[in-house]
């Protein structure tokens with residue numbers, strides 16, 4: 001099963017809608033709560049990054065028999081140094097964004113922590129694709 | 139402990155709609171940086187914050203906190219209460235500091 005979501009790059013009020021919707025679907029299907037928790041945290045962080053850094057894009061969230069695979073794609077500015085971006089505390093968020101509670105530089109570390117696999121592909125000036133994999137079973 | 143018991147003991151104001159205060163509180167987390175809250179708050183925590191913007195709704199819902207307690211007399215921004223009500227998120231308010239609220243919670247457990 002695949003769910004497709006468009007993610008606005010300006011609509012902060014609805015940031016998190018995709019994650020909320022996919023979480024509700026997993027809950028309905030009866031996916032274990034600890035798996036749902038991991039998906040929710042990782043997906044929200046990636047979704048927010050797509051909004052605030054990636055200037056919007058889209059997300060495809062797929063439930064496979066043994067795993068969840070979620071892809072976020074944007075045509076934003078890209079990430080120059082992925083290794084540095086992955087470091088806890090590193091953030092390029094503006095003051096305006098920080099005032100909303102973002103910009104701790106913990107989003108990508110959270111994604112790493114709560115997924116079984118995370119792949120980032122990015123090209124400066126072109127955009128960023130983030131692929132998250134979370135296994136349903138140990 | 140139920141949210142209603144916590145609210146009564148700490149004299150919290152109920153900001154969101156009534157009807158969900160039976161929910162169990164099993165812990166407490168203080169934080170205003172949303173990624174810290176996402177990564178560190180446990181399901182069932184009472185989340186104490188001074189953040190008042192719309193994003194607290196998504197975080198509270200996705201992190202499965204038992205309730206949000208706005209400290210220091212902070213009131214939610216316009217539209218936040220409505221969004222929280224739609225998602226069954228309990229929002230409480232207090233003039234106490236985050237420290238006083240957490241210490242109050244600790245005394246109850």
Ligand SMILES: Nc1ncnc2c1ncn2[C@@H]1O[C@H](COP(=O)(O)OP(=O)(O)OP(=O)(O)O)[C@@H](O)[C@H]1O
Pocket residue numbers: 045049050053054074076077078079085086090091092093101102103104105106107108109128172173174
């Ligand atoms: N989709 C993206 N497009 C461009 N840059 C990105 C993208 N995602 C992340 N980044 C870059 O990586 C940095 C670190 O991201 P991370 O999510 O860890 O922290 P943050 O978003 O700045 O703060 P937080 O997630 O704690 O609110 C960002 O500040 C930004 O520079």
Ligand SMILES: [Mg+2]
Pocket residue numbers: 045048049103106107108173
């Ligand atoms: Mg982030």
